[in-house]
Amino acid sequence: MEALPEFYMRESMTENPVNPLREQKVTIDDVAMLAGVSISTVSRVLNTSGYVSKKTADKVNDAIRKLKFVPQSSARNLASNRTNTLGLVVHELAAPFILPLLRGIENATRDSGLNLLVGATMDKRRLMATLGEHNADGLLVTAGCITDEELLRLYYAKFPIVLMFRKPPDGFDIPYIVAENRQSSSAMVSHLIKDCGRRRIAFLRGLEADYDSHQRELGYRDALAEHGIPFDESLVGYGGFDEAVARNTIETWLEKDLAFDAVFAGDDEAAVGVYHAAESAGLSIPDDIMVVGFDDDYLARRMIPSLTTVHVPIEEIGKNATCMLIDLINGKYVESMTLPTEVVIRRSSCIS
Secondary structure, eight states: OOOOOHHHHHHHTSSSOSOTTOOSOOOHHHHHHHHTSOHHHHHHHHHTOSOOOHHHHHHHHHHHHHHTOOOOHHHHTGGGTOOSEEEEEESOTTSTTHHHHHHHHHHHHHHTTOEEEEEEOSOHHHHTTTSSTTTOSEEEEETTSSOHHHHHHHHHTTOOEEEESSOOOTTOOOOEEEEOOHHHHHHHHHIIIIITOOOOEEEEEOSTTOHHHHHHHHHHHHHHHHTTOOOOGGGEEEOTTOHHHHHHHHHHHHHTTOOOSEEEOSSHHHHHHHHHHHHHTTOOTTTTOEEEOSBOOTTGGGSSSOOBEEEOOHHHHHHHHHHHHHHHHTTOOOOOEEEOOEEEOOTTSOOO
16 A cells, blocks of 8 residues: 655644645545545445445544544445436526426426435537436437537447437437327417418427427428418517517517417517517407417416416426436336426417
């Protein structure tokens, strides 16, 4: 065994072997160095896992007492390479769906005795420098958060990942959980056509290449075709699942005198932007234009008039995704899931 550094030899002759000039918290590295053993040996003693001789264990415990070391969860788990922490990657924390999603995830992590580390950024490339395989046992990833390149890097590294509100790139077996989008979108647009008599129905797309947006547009087109209404590209614009973006698109259409009598806003947040644009133009909802959204977040029932939308079980998605990730971490086989959704008719369309 190598001789202890002079620094520790000087300290060992004092009543308290911790250097009084050093103010930071004592770490497992300090214990290992004073005991003259490896960090993994200290971790095995703390965890009472794996073989450690009595003589070595006594040395480690003596160092712990002298340094007054308080084990942290990360230290206790070094031997098993587990952090007992799950990571959650989201696009932004301010999005309305985040609260119920976090509620579902937190319930599942708490029931399993795990911690949750949340990262949010508008820059897909910067996030993984602060949240990834180095400080979590697995990741829950929402749509639009990390690049496909980073996703595949983690996949090839066999790092457990569960996707939410998106599917993996073709050919890659990464488990996911999504909500049913296409059929419910078609049912909602059919409601506008069949029950409310609307024919010029506009659609606001979400983010480019977004799975939910693509499926919702397919449902929109399905309903038009089912009722013999030709698809009109001029009635499709970018809403970005964002209030300000959606408002700007509707205001631009109104300035150009584009005729429409209903708007499928893509999601509830974009629907708020449509409401503001209509109000500024002196238009009445639902008399002049009808508006429908998607998600049924906390905004929908509080809007005036209350918003017709599609209810997505967001909290259930969070809980199920977390359980899937825990199973994946524990080496179990995990099947992807699609959860059902439901059209909720309120006063922004028509009560049939």
